[in-house]
Amino acid sequence: MDRSDPVVDVHTLDRLNRLGGEGFVREMVGIFDSQGALRIRNTEACLAQGDLQAVRRHAHSLVSTAGNLGARRLQRLATMIEQAAESADLATLQDLVPHLSSEHAAAAAVLASHATEAAA
Amino acid sequence: MSHRPLIAVVEDNPDNRLLVQALLEDRYDLIEYVTGTEALRGLSGQVPDLVLLDISLPEMDGSDVIKEIRKDERLRHLPVIALTAHAMSGDREKFLSAGFDDYVTKPIDLDTLLGVVDRFTR
Numbered sequence: 654m655d656r657s658d659p660v661v662d663v664h665t666l667d668r669l670n671r672l673g674g675e676g677f678v679r680e681m682v683g684i685f686d687s688q689g690a691l692r693i694r695n696t697e698a699c700l701a702q703g704d705l706q707a708v709r710r711h712a713h714s715l716v717s718t719a720g721n722l723g724a725r726r727l728q729r730l731a732t733m734i735e736q737a738a739e740s741a742d743l744a745t746l747q748d749l750v751p752h753l754s755s756e757h758a759a760a761a762a763v764l765a766s767h768a769t770e771a772a773a
Numbered sequence: 774m775s776h777r778p779l780i781a782v783v784e785d786n787p788d789n790r791l792l793v794q795a796l797l798e799d800r801y802d803l804i805e806y807v808t809g810t811e812a813l814r815g816l817s818g819q820v821p822d823l824v825l826l827d828i829s830l831p832e833m834d835g836s837d838v839i840k841e842i843r844k845d846e847r848l849r850h851l852p853v854i855a856l857t858a859h860a861m862s863g864d865r866e867k868f869l870s871a872g873f874d875d876y877v878t879k880p881i882d883l884d885t886l887l888g889v890v891d892r893f894t895r
Contacts, residue, residue, distance in 0.1 A: 672883065673795035684788040713829055714786055716858055720880025721788050728880070 658725040660756075661763040665723025675768075682764045685722050689715065689761075693753045696734065700750050708746065709738035715753075724760035727753070777802045778822040778894040783812040783838065784856065785830055789881065793825065796883055797890060809833035813841055816848060823893050825886075826873075828857040839872040852893040856881070 669678050692715045699707035712735035719728035730752060737745040780797060783806045784790050790805055797803060804821060806812035809830045816824075824842070828835035835855060842848045855868050855876035868876045874893060877886050 668883065669792075669795075677791075677795050681788055681791060684791065688787065710829070710831075713858060717786055717879045717881075718788050721792055 658729055660724065660726050660759050661767070662723035662725050663767060665721075666764070666767055669722070679768060681722060682761075682768060685718055685724070685764065686761055689718050689727075689757050692718065693757055696753060697750060700746055705738045705741055705743075705746070708750075709735050712738060719760065722760070722764060724756075724764070727756040727760050730756050779804065779819075780890065780894070781806065781812065781816065781821040781824045783807075783809065783824065783830065783835070784827040786827075789827070789856070789879065792881055792883075793886070796887060801890070801894070809835065809838035809841075812838060816842065816845075816851075820847060820851065822852075823890065824851060824853040825856055825877075825890075826853050828855055828859070836871060843872045854889055854893065 666678060669681060692711045696708055696711040696715070699705075699711060712731045715731035716728055716735060719725075719731055730749060734746060734749050734753070737749065777800065779802045781804050782790060782793050784793065785807050794803060794805075804815065804819070806815055810833055812824075812826070826835045826838060830838070835857075839853055839855075842851065842853060852874045853872070855871075855873045856879055857868075857876055858879040865876065875889055877889055
């Protein structure tokens with residue numbers, strides 16, 4: 654997996670902050686935390702059930718959720734999973750999907766740390 | 774009192790809706806729909822100045838929604854912009870053929886969206 658992307662592109666966060674302020678960014682991060690975790694659980698469950706259309710759908714949503722906050726590594730991973738689901742590439746899906754939780758957690762940690770710095 | 778254009782946002786992802794709201798609410802009135810069915814029901818009662826329509830909606834996707842919109846005489850000339858994660862160079866013609874007036878890719882680039890919205894609500 655390509656790890657050259659930043660975990661979070663802070664320029665995206667700064668742009669969001671200029672757009673809507675700290676409260677808005679906190680709300681977006683809250684959605685990233687809760688919806689992101691839900692979509693990952695759904696992706697894992699649907700893969701276990703062999704429902705690749707649902708895997709594609711959940712990964713597709715995750716691409717946006719990650720991209721909106723500049724979570725580039727998670728965004729790239731979700732994109733690869735979406736493409737693998739579209740081409741029914743089970744081997745790639747089984748290789749990539751287990752990494753979603755840790756990438757989401759890594760991005761969430763950076764986002765939380767950025768919020769703490771901004772509030773200070 | 775100057776007229777603020779009304780934009781219908783048809784998008785099932787709450788973070789995308791929040792982002793669009795933050796970008797547009799200072800200059801536009803917004804009405805949000807989460808599904809295509811809900812949007813068509815809403816558009817039958819209140820016609821906005823512009824529609825931002827997600828392609829990947831649950832149940833009825835954006836491609837089917839635009840077909841229904843263009844069948845309606847009252848909505849035939851309503852500007853509709855596709856919000857899509859799947860777009861490559863040359864896709865603009867594909868979206869125009871499908872009945873859209875333009876498209877914006879996701880994750881949403883704020884400047885691009887604002888430019889497209891401004892162009893179609895002038």
